[in-house]
Amino acid sequence: MKLSTKIIFSYITAMVFPMIIIVGMIFGMIRYNLNSLKKEYDLDEVNYEMMLNPVSMLSHMNASSVRKLDALIADDPDKYTDENYLNEINDRLKKRLACIVVRIDGKTFYSGLPENSHYNDTFTYTPDSNNESVYVLGDYPYHVMQRNFVLSNGDAGNVQIYTDVQKFIPQVHRTYLYSLILAIIILFAGSASILYSLYRSILRPINKLKNSAESITAGKLNVPVTAESDDEIGELCMAFEAMRLKLKDQIEQNIQYEKDSKELISNISHDLKTPMTSIKGYIEGLMDGVADTPEKRERYLKTIYNKVNDMNSLIEELFLYAKLDSNSVTYSFIKLNVNAYFQDCADEISLDLQSQGVSFGYFNYADESTVVIADPEQLKRVINNIVGNSVKYASPDRPLSINIRISDEPEFIRVEIQDNGKGIARKELPYIFDRLYRTDASRNSSRGGSGLGLSIARKIIEEHGGKIWAESTEGVGTTMIFVLRKYREPEKTAGQEEISV
Numbered sequence: 001m002k003l004s005t006k007i008i009f010s011y012i013t014a015m016v017f018p019m020i021i022i023v024g025m026i027f028g029m030i031r032y033n034l035n036s037l038k039k040e041y042d043l044d045e046v047n048y049e050m051m052l053n054p055v056s057m058l059s060h061m062n063a064s065s066v067r068k069l070d071a072l073i074a075d076d077p078d079k080y081t082d083e084n085y086l087n088e089i090n091d092r093l094k095k096r097l098a099c100i101v102v103r104i105d106g107k108t109f110y111s112g113l114p115e116n117s118h119y120n121d122t123f124t125y126t127p128d129s130n131n132e133s134v135y136v137l138g139d140y141p142y143h144v145m146q147r148n149f150v151l152s153n154g155d156a157g158n159v160q161i162y163t164d165v166q167k168f169i170p171q172v173h174r175t176y177l178y179s180l181i182l183a184i185i186i187l188f189a190g191s192a193s194i195l196y197s198l199y200r201s202i203l204r205p206i207n208k209l210k211n212s213a214e215s216i217t218a219g220k221l222n223v224p225v226t227a228e229s230d231d232e233i234g235e236l237c238m239a240f241e242a243m244r245l246k247l248k249d250q251i252e253q254n255i256q257y258e259k260d261s262k263e264l265i266s267n268i269s270h271d272l273k274t275p276m277t278s279i280k281g282y283i284e285g286l287m288d289g290v291a292d293t294p295e296k297r298e299r300y301l302k303t304i305y306n307k308v309n310d311m312n313s314l315i316e317e318l319f320l321y322a323k324l325d326s327n328s329v330t331y332s333f334i335k336l337n338v339n340a341y342f343q344d345c346a347d348e349i350s351l352d353l354q355s356q357g358v359s360f361g362y363f364n365y366a367d368e369s370t371v372v373i374a375d376p377e378q379l380k381r382v383i384n385n386i387v388g389n390s391v392k393y394a395s396p397d398r399p400l401s402i403n404i405r406i407s408d409e410p411e412f413i414r415v416e417i418q419d420n421g422k423g424i425a426r427k428e429l430p431y432i433f434d435r436l437y438r439t440d441a442s443r444n445s446s447r448g449g450s451g452l453g454l455s456i457a458r459k460i461i462e463e464h465g466g467k468i469w470a471e472s473t474e475g476v477g478t479t480m481i482f483v484l485r486k487y488r489e490p491e492k493t494a495g496q497e498e499i500s501v
Contacts, residue, residue, distance in 0.1 A: 021190070022183045029179055065093060069147055069159055077149040080159060086110045097164045104157035113162065205233045209240055221248040264318075271314055275307040320381075321452045324459040331375040331463060335487060338370040338413055342406050345383055353402060358391065361403040366413055371487040378460045382468075383417065385453040386480045390419035395475075412466075412483040419479075424472040432470060433458040457482075 068089075072079050079085055080102050090100045090112035099112030143163040150156055208225055215223040225241045227234035282300045291297040323329045346362035353360045387402060394400040398420065405416040424432060433454045461468040461482045468482035 022186050025182055025186065026179045029182065065089060065098075066145065066147075066161065069161075073147060073149040073159075077157075078152050080104075080149060080157060081109070081151070083110060086112070093161065099162050101160045101162060102157065103160070104151070105155050109157070202233055204228075205237055209237065212240065212244065216244065216247065221251065268314065268318060272311060275311050279304050279307050317452055317456070321456055321459075324456060329378075329463075331378060333373050333375055335371050336374050336376060336379075337368075338366045338372060338406060339364055339368050341376060341379075342404070342415075345380055346404060349383070349387055349404075353387070353391075356391065357399065358394075359399060359401040361401070363403065364406040366406045366408045370408060370413060372413060372484045373487050374464055374484060375460075379464070382457040382460050382482070383415075385457045386417045389453055390417070390421055390478070393421050395420065395422045409483070412485055414481065414483050417480045418477065420477040423474040423476050424470065424478055425474055426472075429470055429472060433468070 081104075086100060086102060093099050093112065099114075100110070101108065101113060102110040145161045145163075146158050147160075148156070148158045205228060212223045212225045215221070221244060223244075225237050225244065227237040227241070282304050285291055286297065286300055291300045320329070342364060343362075346360075350360045350362070383404075390402050391400065401420045403416075403418045405418070407414045407416075457480075458468050461484075464484055466482055466484045468480070470478060470480050472478035
């Protein structure tokens with residue numbers, strides 16, 4: 001549910017739902033109190049309007065007693081002269097906040113009023129008051145219901161039922177008070193539940209975001225933020241979590257990059273220091289006259305030349321990797337015929353390897369018409385780096401042999417460069433294409449190199465849209481494999497005519 005919809009729904013719920021409950025509870029409480037009042041005060045009927053005008057309820061009170069009085073007037077009015085009977089009626093009425101008064105010929109014959117009651121002599125007999133309810137107001141409000149009768153001897157009289165309004169009305173008011181208190185409790189409970197719901201859906205995720213942001217500010221990137229809903233807050237949490245993970249990865253990459261850079265500087269310094277020391281030694285030998293024959297001087301100069309070339313190659317390799325790492329290398333992609341291109345590479349490599357006493361074999365099983373899109377210079381650098389590694393890490397126990405095989409696959413060409421060198425341990429295979437990684441833990445400088453050759457090869461192959469990997473067995477040899485996607489001529493659309501120029 002969207003946050004805006006949730007807020008609208010919460011607002012409607014906060015307004016409507018508590019009101020429905022309040023109305024239902026109030027009506028239920030009123031009905032309960034009406035039934036209680038009906039039972040307690042002997043009402044002949046009850047309705048909700050009585051709660052709006054509780055005084056009207058008084059005329060319905062003591063219904064069974066009034067009916068008995070009416071029946072007595074019709075059947076045996078002389079019974080009103082029986083004090084025992086009147087005492088019995090008065091005792092029942094007292095339980096309902098009422099009492100009875102009987103007057104005959106205008107004089108009080110019987111009074112159930114308490115002594116010194118403020119009701120005494122406040123209501124006088126009037127012949128036309130029969131069957132009427134009278135409300136007497138003042139400091140002591142009360143209700144009087146009167147019935148007139150005529151005795152068998154012809155004397156006129158009336159019977160009055162007094163109801164203490166001052167005691168009855170507060171009970172109704174208490175119903176109002178309880179209803180109000182109940183409404184407040186329901187409103188408070190409803191508001192609290194809605195606030196808690198909003199807290200869970202909005203404030204709690206925001207607090208989590210705040211805590212995570214504070215952790216990130218403090219450099220702690222391991223505090224995850226989980227989305228608890230699919231609304232805007234949940235989307236914000238997911239976006240924040242993605243940002244946290246990306247930031248964490250970036251910082252880890254930066255730390256690793258800085259570590260690798262320091263290691264690279266250390267490695268390059270080490271690899272430059274060794275030839276520099278050799279060059280310095282040979283130059284000092286020339287200056288001191290150690291090389292006292294033309295042959296020695298020529299050998300010294302040739303060694304110095306080779307060392308300088310090694311240093312120059314090392315610097316060029318480092319410069320190239322820096323350009324590859326910053327994606328600033330400009331590639332010149334062209335169509336290359338696989339047979340022609342790799343044959344030229346094989347011819348060039350074979351001359352160098354033969355001069356070093358390395359056995360070389362070239363096998364091309366690709367179709368003569370196979371074409372790839374590649375940068376010929378960078379692709380040759382990949383082959384030279386792989387072959388150069390094979391030469392550096394040749395096995396001292398047997399003559400080195402290197403074979404290059406080209407084969408066709410449905411969508412790719414497959415290039416395998418195989419040697420019979422020392423091989424690579426299985427645990428090291430996943431890391432040999434990482435920059436600066438060397439399987440030679442002792443860093444034997446006699447083999448040269450910066451540890452960047454295979455890393456450069458992977459960068460170049462990946463920029464060509466290909467893939468490179470290695471297979472190796474210790475003591476047997478290593479095979480470096482890379483694949484390049486074939487070039488396909490675009491198919492002509494229907495109706496397109498070939499235009500010759």
